[in-house]
Amino acid sequence: MVSLPASYPVLRTADGVPLKLSLRRAERRSKLRAFGLVLPLMLFILCTFALPIGFMLYRAVANPEIVENLPHTTAAVARWDGRDLPDEAVYAALAEDLKETQKTRNTGLVGKRLNYEIPGVRSKVIRTGRDVEKVDAGPWKDVLIKADPMWGQHDTWVVLQRAAHPFTTYYLLSAVDLRWDSNNSLARAFPDQAIFLTVFGRTIWISALVTVSTLLLGFPVAYLLASLPVRSSNLLMIMVLMPFWTSLLVRTTAWVVLLQNKGVINDALLSLGLIDERLNLIFNRGGTVLAMTHIQLPFTILPIYSVMKTISPTHLRAARSLGAGPFYAFWRIYFPQTLPGIGAGCLLTFILSLGYYITPALVGGPLDQMISYFVALYTNRELNWGMASALGAVLLVMTLMLYGVYNRLLGIDKVKLG
């Protein structure tokens, strides 16, 4: 708005209110109305999207097992200087807490948490709990060490002291193959447990492969859809959308039937005499990428198609009439205009592929399992929700970083969905 010189008389509306004030009030009203319309959706997204992600991030660092179940030990071991072994007061606190956990049947939880960092310790903790329950008094240090020698080891107490905090970095570090060693310094995780960096790399690689294949296969289809006359274009569109509307599980199972050893493809190739021995098409990387490409194709085709529909055919004709060859005209005039659609389609496909779980589980081999398989494993079988949340948190951060890179390179405002 142009600001008027101070000597100018203040403009007023018919009822004497200054024009600026009246305008601001009217704008605020329309803004509130717009906000009111968006409010239900915002609340919905907050409840179903933001809150669960917040809980997941919280669970990735939450460490309640020791703090809640061994409260006296937590307080006592905080005062330990970390050298040799703690003194009798700490042992007494531990014994008191273990007696309580035996009553509430939570000793197993304590053992489970310590077991993450010291393998094999869970049953020892449970056994200690049972032994302590029977003893009434006495120098607790001796009682506990007699129950299991692990309580006389410096490393055990280092781990316990580290675990006796409301928050922990253990899960997040494990998710990137790191750990705290006995000197409380960062070290690489043990080689027989360090798989997550490989799996994250594999997830990104497979997603990239799927994105590139959907682009190569989908661009010509989108071009055809955009340039054919309406009748054939509609028919082709139905053929693109129909699989899109079919259940994901049905499509994946169909691929199993096609690709399996005695499946349709192998039988057909064998009977045509094109191959002598049955091909291994399933339970490997090829099968996984193939099935995922098929499922992701409509996600790539549709944004590109929408953008292509807005490109006027006269541009190409003008370029040709000015002397450009067919490929040159396509590459310099048509293709750059489709880039926003390509960006949208590829971004959508890539991010969706990062989270794939069902297809690699059914069609892939053990070396094709993506990160979501491990999230499901830790959630369902291992009951280690801290680890599952940490893996999810790392995946989220990784996705945001890749999105940031994409934004820097191409610019998100250049993405168009139609």
Added chain:
Amino acid sequence: MTIKFTRLALWMASGAVALAMPSVASAQDFTMVSWGGAYQKSQEEAFVKPYMAKFGAKVTEEEYNGEVSKIRAMVQSGTVSWDVVDVDSATVRQACDEGILETIDYSKVLPKKDFVEGALHECGVPNIVYSTIFAYDADKIKSDPPTKIADLFDTKKWPGKRALWKNPFGNLEAALMADGVPANKVYETLRTPAGVDRAFKKLDTIKKDVVWWEAGAQPAQLLASGEVVMAQAWNGRIFDATKNGKNFKIVWDGQLQDWDLWAIPKGSKHLDAAYKFIAFASDPKIIATQTKYISYGPAVLAAIPNVPPDILKDLPTAPENSKNVLVNDAQFWGDNGEELRKRFNTWLAQ
């Protein structure tokens, strides 16, 4: 006109409310959860339907694949909707240690001595004896079939893929037995790090030929489609496939026997109905009827004479099948299951 409309609206509203109100729930209603497929079908026919008929109750059935996390989520959030869950012996230990199962009051079921020795647990009532075996399609392997557990690992004589459970349970034991460890020394060996390394080394020899299954119905399916030439499976699922016309043969050598148990999640809202069902299903005459539908042996001692004779030869406990039996050491898996699963998953992913 307005009065008529109002009255009509009132009638419609009350009718809608009456329809929307849930029917009165009987105290015997509850939710039962099991492993799906042929096994759950057998429980439905032998226990659930007769229970519903006898007590006029409504039993809701659900399925799961052994994921303890679902029980834990329910107990932690306080909304326990499962009342009776069929769990395996490793799960009952793990879940009981975490405090998410009710302690069983055996006075409401049967005296403890009535159950198979070694199967009892404070948080679960044993129901079946099942076995992890491996099977092959006799239509495809017509001559010189496999007869020993070591044959599962012999890809020279019987080339082709094998189907194994995506779980170290059953695989580590089979690997050691195939490597020459006698059945009575298997768990002793597995308690040593060298023993576990030996098992994984043996599994490495067939790793590239394995198709890993996760649901109990898959191994029979993989055998039938010809995807694998031998499949490790739970014996009842193979029996069900042969009942449906397939010519699968089970190799009983090196069978790994284990029990399933009925467990009650802590905080279940239908505790009485749950106990009533478990007592009903543990009755020696009733539990024996399950063998009509699936070849799992009853865990109740008094039920064994009631088993129909024609099914006896298919039970894991039949003498002709029990020449080289390994009985599961639930204590071992309870203590070391978590590490071994972690190591197994890492081994799989590398």
